Amino acid sequence: MKLATKDLLRLATIGSVDDGKSTLIGRLLVDTRQLFDDQLDAVAAASEKRGIGDLDLSFVTDGLRAEREQGITIDVAYRYATTPTRKFIIADCPGHVQYTRNMATGASTADLVLVALDVASGLKEQTRRHLCIAALLGVRSVIVAVNKMDTVAWSELAFQRVIDQIETLSRELGFTSMLAIPVSALLGDNVVVNSTNTPWYVGPSLLEALEASEAGSWVTAQGARLPIQWVLRQSGGGRTYAGMVSGEAFHVGDRVTLLPANIETTVKAINFGGEPRLEATVGLAADLDLADETDAGRGDLIATAPLPTVTKEFEATICWFGEKPLSVNGQRLRLKHTTRSTPVRIDAIKGLIDIGSLAINDASSLATNEIGLATLTTADALVVDDYREDRVTGSFVLIDEVSNATVAAGMVGHASFL
Amino acid sequence: MTTTLHTPHATDHLDVLESHALFILREVAAECERPVLLFSGGKDSAVLLRLAAKAFAPQQLPFPVLHIDTGQNFAEVLKFRDRAVEAVGARLLVAKVQDTIDQGKVADPGPLGSRNRLQTVTLLDAISTNSFDAAFGGARRDEDKARAKERVLSFRDAFGQWDPRQQRPELWQIYQGKVNPGEHVRAFPLSDWTELDVWQYIAREQMDLPSIYFAHERDVVMRDGMWLAVGEFVEPRAGEDVVRKMVRFRTVGDANCTGAVISNATTLHAIIDEVAIAHVSERGATRGDDKFSETAMEDRKREGYF
Numbered sequence: 001m002k003l004a005t006k007d008l009l010r011l012a013t014i015g016s017v018d019d020g021k022s023t024l025i026g027r028l029l030v031d032t033r034q035l036f037d038d039q040l041d042a043v044a045a046a047s048e049k050r051g052i053g054d055l056d057l058s059f060v061t062d063g064l065r066a067e068r069e070q071g072i073t074i075d076v077a078y079r080y081a082t083t084p085t086r087k088f089i090i091a092d093c094p095g096h097v098q099y100t101r102n103m104a105t106g107a108s109t110a111d112l113v114l115v116a117l118d119v120a121s122g123l124k125e126q127t128r129r130h131l132c133i134a135a136l137l138g139v140r141s142v143i144v145a146v147n148k149m150d151t152v153a154w155s156e157l158a159f160q161r162v163i164d165q166i167e168t169l170s171r172e173l174g175f176t177s178m179l180a181i182p183v184s185a186l187l188g189d190n191v192v193v194n195s196t197n198t199p200w201y202v203g204p205s206l207l208e209a210l211e212a213s214e215a216g217s218w219v220t221a222q223g224a225r226l227p228i229q230w231v232l233r234q235s236g237g238g239r240t241y242a243g244m245v246s247g248e249a250f251h252v253g254d255r256v257t258l259l260p261a262n263i264e265t266t267v268k269a270i271n272f273g274g275e276p277r278l279e280a281t282v283g284l285a286a287d288l289d290l291a292d293e294t295d296a297g298r299g300d301l302i303a304t305a306p307l308p309t310v311t312k313e314f315e316a317t318i319c320w321f322g323e324k325p326l327s328v329n330g331q332r333l334r335l336k337h338t339t340r341s342t343p344v345r346i347d348a349i350k351g352l353i354d355i356g357s358l359a360i361n362d363a364s365s366l367a368t369n370e371i372g373l374a375t376l377t378t379a380d381a382l383v384v385d386d387y388r389e390d391r392v393t394g395s396f397v398l399i400d401e402v403s404n405a406t407v408a409a410g411m412v413g414h415a416s417f418l
Numbered sequence: 419m420t421t422t423l424h425t426p427h428a429t430d431h432l433d434v435l436e437s438h439a440l441f442i443l444r445e446v447a448a449e450c451e452r453p454v455l456l457f458s459g460g461k462d463s464a465v466l467l468r469l470a471a472k473a474f475a476p477q478q479l480p481f482p483v484l485h486i487d488t489g490q491n492f493a494e495v496l497k498f499r500d501r502a503v504e505a506v507g508a509r510l511l512v513a514k515v516q517d518t519i520d521q522g523k524v525a526d527p528g529p530l531g532s533r534n535r536l537q538t539v540t541l542l543d544a545i546s547t548n549s550f551d552a553a554f555g556g557a558r559r560d561e562d563k564a565r566a567k568e569r570v571l572s573f574r575d576a577f578g579q580w581d582p583r584q585q586r587p588e589l590w591q592i593y594q595g596k597v598n599p600g601e602h603v604r605a606f607p608l609s610d611w612t613e614l615d616v617w618q619y620i621a622r623e624q625m626d627l628p629s630i631y632f633a634h635e636r637d638v639v640m641r642d643g644m645w646l647a648v649g650e651f652v653e654p655r656a657g658e659d660v661v662r663k664m665v666r667f668r669t670v671g672d673a674n675c676t677g678a679v680i681s682n683a684t685t686l687h688a689i690i691d692e693v694a695i696a697h698v699s700e701r702g703a704t705r706g707d708d709k710f711s712e713t714a715m716e717d718r719k720r721e722g723y724f
Contacts, residue, residue, distance in 0.1 A: 006430070006431045007430070007431065008431040008434050008435075036696065036697060036698050036699040036702060037697045037698055037702075038698050038699055038702030039699055039702065061563075061566070063562075063563025063564055063566055063567055063716070064563075064564065064567055064582050064713075064716060065713045065716060066582075066583065074582070074583060075567050075582060075583075075585055076567070077563070077566045077567055078559045078566050078567075078609070078610065079559075079560075079566065080559075080560050080610070080612045082612075082614070087431040087615075089610055101587040102585070102587065104587060104589060105569075105587045105588050105589060108589040108590045109590060109591070229441070229444040229445060229448055230444045230447070230448055230473075230474070232474065232475075232476070232477055233477055234476060235476050242444060242473075243441075243444075244437060244441045244591070271475075272472075273440070273471075273472030273473075273475055274472065274475030274476050283433075283434055283437055283438075284433070284437050285436075285437040285438075285440035285441045285444070285473070298448055321587055336592055336594050337592075338592075339445070339448070341449075341594075391590065392590070392591075395589065395590050395592065396592070397587075397589055397592050397594065399594055399596065404594075404596040404597060404598060405586055406586045406587045406588070406589070406594060409587065409589045
């Protein structure tokens with residue numbers, strides 16, 4: 001059967017609490033008819049039950065009982081939308097500072113962030129924090145929905161004042177694409193249809209901007225990478241190495257190096273789901289057959305040149321989510337990087353990032369939701385790239401050895417704006 | 419099956435979703451000691467089983483398949499269960515809600531009463547008895563507003579409970595399923611799939627499914643706004659007219675709480691067209707179990723439901 005081919009764009013909404021992220025997503029989904037009648041009825045019924053008007057659009061994504069009672073977003077909601085050429089995965093992230101870990105969860109896989117900003121209150125510290133985290137996570141494209149334009153009588157001057165603030169920050173954080181749109185999420189202006197209330201605005205509506213934005217804009221990678229997840233035994237006695245490809249594609253015949261053992265060999269064959277392929281493109285959960293016998297296993301990595309670094313000591317940017325502060329000689333931690341887990345030690349906290357000035361200040365610990373730089377030593381060697389070259393081989397999480405909770409997001413190296 | 423080599427289009431959304439699911443299946447199988455795949459015989463778990471077979475091909479599945487049997491199944495679905503599991507050479511475990519009732523752990527709702535909520539006890543018992551530390555499920559985030567909030571790897575405490583306020587951060591595609599004894603994770607490889615994605619994938623892979631997904635003639639009664647199939651588990655009540663209609667099922671749950679939809683879609687192509695223009699969500703159209711309250715799914719999930 002012939003099926004329409006769509007690409008996939010992952011976007012995350014960010015910004016401060018009460019600037020209208022959830023309402024904006026609700027409006028986008030309602031006006032593009034992505035919601036079913038019964039879902040819309042349920043939102044209307046829930047709104048009425050709480051005495052807050054006909055239709056509280058934030059209830060489209062704020063689905064938990066506590067969220068509806070308090071009128072806030074606690075955790076990421078994932079919603080889906082399709083247009084004739086594109087599937088959207090929308091992560092509606094919470095704005096409160098204590099839920100920063102959930103915002104980072106939503107933004108870590110995003111191609112693009114959509115910032116909701118209240119035009120009357122401008123750029124708040126929490127919005128700066130979210131933009132800073134998005135930039136650290138490597139997001140390159142930003143769409144700014146300057147929201148609640150109806151509360152400032154659609155003033156171009158008010159819009160421009162906010163734009164000036166955010167353009168400066170956007171330049172500092174190194175976003176390559178920044179587009180600002182004056183909207184009213186509550187009334188729908190410039191969300192799906194261009195508004196007659198903003199004749200001075202000639203740009204696209206939010207929907208048009210989302211459809212035109214580039215998917216998968218993460219293309220600075222050099223070299224193909226396959227962290228081995230699983231060794232598959234083939235009928236006939238051989239073994240293939242299964243994992244998801246990152247960086248660049250592998251091809252049959254490629255010269256590759258198995259790391260950290262540093263054994264050079266050749267890709268003899270490529271399979272996917274038991275079927276042969278000539279190429280393993282980025283994002284494919286493929287398995288590779290290598291020409292030479294190796295004792296490769298889970299946690300090892302197959303790479304083409306330029307090769308990643310094999311190391312036990314490195315500097316990283318850390319977003320700390322633990323309840324107790326992160327410090328040298330603190331809690332026992334494990335690190336998970338690609339498919340390898342290893343005990344890890346914090347050697348030094350090298351600094352704490354000031355969200356306001358983007359300066360790095362001296363610090364000996366990181367409190368909950370703080371971002372800083374640290375040097376780490378692992379028990380087992382890791383095969384790493386700088387995060388800005390490969391989002392997969394440059395990222396890791398820290399895990400509390402006692403509770404098994406994920407307590408930090410880590411990125412090898414540091415962003416150029418720091 | 420063709421043997422020609424083909425180059426995948428890495429940007430096609432079904433390829434991206436498929437590879438992501440394979441990656442999750444392998445990560446959990448590698449990190450957890452005793453995973454299990456929950457299989458209901460519905461389309462989502464059929465896709466999940468297919469993906470699991472692909473993730474480990476040409477080896478067999480490195481985990482068993484578990485069916486929580488309410489005893490109120492459609493016969494066509496049980497037949498499909500057995501042939502699907504046999505086709506991939508998996509080991510099938512069946513945990514029966516009837517046994518949980520016989521052990522006195524839950525009250526017997528009677529021969530026609532809903533056993534939907536009782537399944538949770540049977541499921542948690544099976545997880546605990548077998549010391550499973552990970553359970554794959556076919557749940558999708560587009561199904562319900564509580565599911566929309568859940569992580570791909572969802573932590574459950576020693577009582578099997580989900581705490582939506584204390585979910586583990588889940589960064590990038592680094593999935594960590596480490597738990598202490600007695601705790602477990604639910605893993606949802608289809609998290610980012612929509613109903614339409616599932617049907618498009620089934621068509622692309624030319625998958626086998628229970629026949630009740632396709633339009634057929636059946637005796638039905640209208641009850642609580644849903645067409646219920648008259649049979650062993652649904653007897654017409656006074657005042658209800660039994661009518662013969664062309665119907666199909668959009669979801670497969672218990673025979674006494676899963677509604678049929680009026681449909682002429684007898685082929686995958688026709689089903690995809692129907693799903694693409696549907697005005698009512700699949701659970702809204704067909705599931706009595708979600709209609710109790712605004713947060714029915716959240717409440718059941720907190721208790722340890724699928």
